[in-house]
Amino acid sequence: MPSDDKQLVLRANTFPSVADGLDAYISAIGDIPTLTAEEEQALAYRLIEHGDLNAAQTLVLSHLKFVVHIAKNYTGYGLPLVDLIQEGNVGLMKAVKRFDPSYNVRLISFAVYWIKSEIHEFVIRNWRIVKVATTKAQRKLFFNLRSSKETLEWLTDDEAADIAKELNVSKAEVKRMEMRLFSNDLAFDLPVGSHADDGDFSPSDWLSSNASDPSQTVEREDYQMHNNALLNDAIESLDPRSKDIILQRWMRDEDEERPTLTELADKYSVSAERIRQIENQAMSKIKDLLTV
Numbered sequence: 001m002p003s004d005d006k007q008l009v010l011r012a013n014t015f016p017s018v019a020d021g022l023d024a025y026i027s028a029i030g031d032i033p034t035l036t037a038e039e040e041q042a043l044a045y046r047l048i049e050h051g052d053l054n055a056a057q058t059l060v061l062s063h064l065k066f067v068v069h070i071a072k073n074y075t076g077y078g079l080p081l082v083d084l085i086q087e088g089n090v091g092l093m094k095a096v097k098r099f100d101p102s103y104n105v106r107l108i109s110f111a112v113y114w115i116k117s118e119i120h121e122f123v124i125r126n127w128r129i130v131k132v133a134t135t136k137a138q139r140k141l142f143f144n145l146r147s148s149k150e151t152l153e154w155l156t157d158d159e160a161a162d163i164a165k166e167l168n169v170s171k172a173e174v175k176r177m178e179m180r181l182f183s184n185d186l187a188f189d190l191p192v193g194s195h196a197d198d199g200d201f202s203p204s205d206w207l208s209s210n211a212s213d214p215s216q217t218v219e220r221e222d223y224q225m226h227n228n229a230l231l232n233d234a235i236e237s238l239d240p241r242s243k244d245i246i247l248q249r250w251m252r253d254e255d256e257e258r259p260t261l262t263e264l265a266d267k268y269s270v271s272a273e274r275i276r277q278i279e280n281q282a283m284s285k286i287k288d289l290l291t292v
Helices: 003-009 022-030 037-050 053-061 064-077 081-098 107-126 136-148 157-167 171-181 214-236 240-250 261-268 272-290
Strands: none
Touching: 022 064, 022 081, 037 053, 053 081, 064 081, 064 107, 081 107, 157 171, 214 240, 214 272, 240 261, 240 272, 261 272
């Protein structure tokens, strides 16, 4: 097909959507022609040098079929293929944005990393309620451990050691990941219709709450807010020097060192005894205002 005809096929109004149905989507992208190396390079340079979004769209559309092929390899994790494809498409678009044709490498060879990376993140986020892999080593184990297991039985120490050596991780990490991979999620609450009398228990049955009644909590918080407001009003009623002494001596954070009477005496050019008197008078005034 001539290049101009290929561009015609890849107009925006023919952009296939996974939301239209998986079969229709796969059929639509199957009709999109594959670019030659020369066409791919020309489009990539148009994108880099001129910011040509039509060129970027053509590069993306012509590689959607490869995303489907890669996404199908991850259907064993129990996640919808539609979602896997959509995440892979995000990776493809990131790859197109970063693709440098000067290295003389086909786009798909470069894009595979980005496509798989997005799918990997999606699988890890959604495969279980509790996240099973957070570090780079754990991610590597997550996607390699299943294929490394020859049976459905738990790994022996020798098998775990072999896998650890192959993936360059510790045997303990292999054992921990195996436990995460092949253990089932446990519901926090019992399903509707289940009863503890029948011997069915969930984690929520073993939890007790020592928190006070909600009404008591609200009442306590309101009381604290009221006292704080009275205290702020009392401090604001002091003269500037008394207010500063009280704030410096009593209103600092716990990890802050409060100034001594001598240090404040130097600041205000009075004796330490005078600072003590001002402090006591201010505290007495605050106490009187709080007990009104």
